[in-house]
Amino acid sequence: MSGNNNMFKKVQDYIVNSQVWKAVFRTGIPRTRRQRMMVVLNGVFLHLHPVRLPKHAVKVKYTWCMGGLSFFVFLVLTITGILLMFYYRPTVEYAYGDIIDMREQVPLGIMREIHRWGAHLMVITVWLHMFRVFMTGSYKPPREFNWSIGVILLVLTMLLSFTGYLLPWDQLAIWAITVGSNMAGATPFAGTGGPGANLLAIGDVNFVTSTSDAKFAMLGGRFVGEGALLRFYVLHCIGLPFVIMIFMIVHFWRVRKDGGISGPT
Amino acid sequence: MSKNNPSKPPKKSSGKSKSDKKIPPRPSVPPAGSSANPTSSDDKQVGVTPSQLQGKTGIVSKPITRKAATKAQTSAPEVDRRTFVKWLAIGWTAFAAVLGGYGSLVLRYLFPNVLFEPKQSFRAGFPDDYVVGEVSERYKDQQATWIVRDSEKIYALSTVCTHLGCTPNWLENEEKFKCPCHGSGFYKTGIHFEGPAPRPLERFKISLADDGEIVVDKTQKFQQEKGEWDDPESYILA
């Protein structure tokens, strides 16, 4: 036994003392207090955190872990989303079949399931995160602005989920989008079905018509069709993730800059 | 600290000064604020912000103490501030204009000039194909149109609910169109009577071709609330 342990120790020492290991992990195995602090300070990802925290801030009872989980689920959605893009073609002709094939013809065909349920989960975790932040009064100064950023993140989360809803091109999809886009068409002054639109006219020439209103901009056509599918696809895969990423960076940055996680003062 | 100077980003003088020493002094373009600034750089840092100094000489010899800097800010001449505000306003206006310009370009980009959509008119058989008092769903799937014949006329109803665009179902027994999305109900005529729909279903232009066949033109719509259902183009007498 002790020989085995010795052997293990030797190998470990060899690895830990090798040039490669030392180049990657500057601080070594974090055993001492100093090393543990350095790990957080030096790592690009761990540096998201401060080095030390008041104890209440790590209690799950207090934080519910929901903010972190939202971010984690977002990462899961990004990864599975990229994988789904390999098999999905955003055209009216192929979209539905590709979605079916993802389950039936692709090995480990639960990628779409993870993506779909993950999307639901993210909406729930974001809601609960906001719930917690409200209940602890964490939006109070100096964190007011970060709460507002958080609201934008909530809206973006729901928009991401909404744009993804159309992509399977099934009955559920087109009718949800039909209703949604008709709401956009009812925007005051910017949609043909909304109040004020027919006031924006010179004589008989209307400025807001069914080919120049908010609904059209959303669908790329007058009905939910090829144009809408493509627009929603691009927004879902590139446009909105890009925007939400920017706001997430601001959100995390401000958590730190506003004094870390909230606590009694 | 450098609030008085819009043309330079705020800099910490002490950290920057060393590297600045090495490069040759920049051509002395006076910063926007300093033209009206009566104090010269010899004035021992009173009334001069660090970045102004930098702009004049390219070198900051001594880090300015916080005390001196606050003094500089409070004692800055009034003219200076006004010019600053002016430049600030111009700067922001220009920025907003550029942003607005790009924005409107992008917005215009969203509306293509040519649309590829299916043909908007169709032939719908002969008047005798339709039974009096019946709602024909023959063209619902292909053309999104119900053709209704009552005792005196034939008209073409759009299958798009005026609430939010779902397709209502024709319920034979209850003699009404009922929308599954939010529960709007319409009579056979298209008049709304229940649920959230704000106005009646729309009717399409309908006419008889030379050979007596019915032609429905979906590009032209007739709305009851505008009193357009009396228009002779919105129905054919049977």
Next chain:
Amino acid sequence: MIETIKEVINKITNPQILFPILAVSYLFVFPMNNFFEKINRKLGIYKLWTRNGGILMMSGLFAFFCFGISDPNFRKIVSKPDNVPIVGLLFLVVFFLWLSMKQAYDNDARIAAGKPPQEAEDAKEKILVWPDLVYIEFICLILCSVLLLVWAMALQAPIEEPANPSVSPNPSKAPWYFLGLQEMLVYFDPWLAGVVFPTVIMIGLMAIPYIDNNKKGSGYYTFNDRRMAVSIFMFLWIVLWIFLISVGTFLRGPNWNFFGPFEYWDLHKLEALTNVNLSELIYMIWMKKQLPSNILLREMWGFLAVFVYFGVMPLLLAKTVLKNVFKNLGPLRYSVFVILLLFTASLPIKMLLRWVFNIKYIIAIPEFFFNI
């Protein structure tokens, strides 16, 4: 016996009954002022936020679903793949509601006894992020991914028939997180329910920190220190948001009619929804006259009502019920707050008007797509 219980539940869960019950009982569960607080104490409602109360609520919810699952109609709704997250959401919301309120009441008791809140006690000790926080995060992350994997393997993601523009599914529902909005669409015109209200909700949420100028209650769970804020939030979050989502999910059936959770989804269920506009009610039913042809004259009463609601009510409230709020917030904060509050209240008001008087629009000008 079981059938009778189901009948009763079907009757009660009709939103026209359940919503008023919920709206009234909420006042006692999250008492806003001393009057309700006294009744809350007397009835012992505060005991919900103890350990036993939590067990009671969770097991009650669980028992309801266990009882319901034996019913074929109920099973059909609950086990629909897209509805599964909402069932989960219900449990989660009840649990976290309890968790936060329990800590709030515990802290309130501590503060009343002159001690600092529990969080302040904990915060005295400082700990290192590595390993204490990093490990917790890591465990949470693993649990979450396990949950997601199991969920993904157990339930197929929903996919329906291929898209068919000529047939709307009956009922056709929005994604579940938008069902609150879809419910509003029944009572308000699309430009309000689909555009104005979401915008107001967004702006209102973003404005919360700037309106709530109560310095107390930052960074710890408490109810006593910020009663008004918590109780308004609970109305929005539980009664208007979560409840309306549940209504949209479980109680809306074919043709968007209400169905009890154990009721068969009958396609031909008849429900008289004949609604009248305020102008029609006033002129045709009360005054027994023709509608005036002039639009402004016709809708005069509606405009008056809306003006009174948004123009006079804020002043009236500032003088009466919200006197203290006005004093605390100052004129600017107060105006923003009260306008948001009135927007919020307009939804239940419109619902009641619809259910009681069959009123469709307060102002109805379909000629300009302007209906309120």
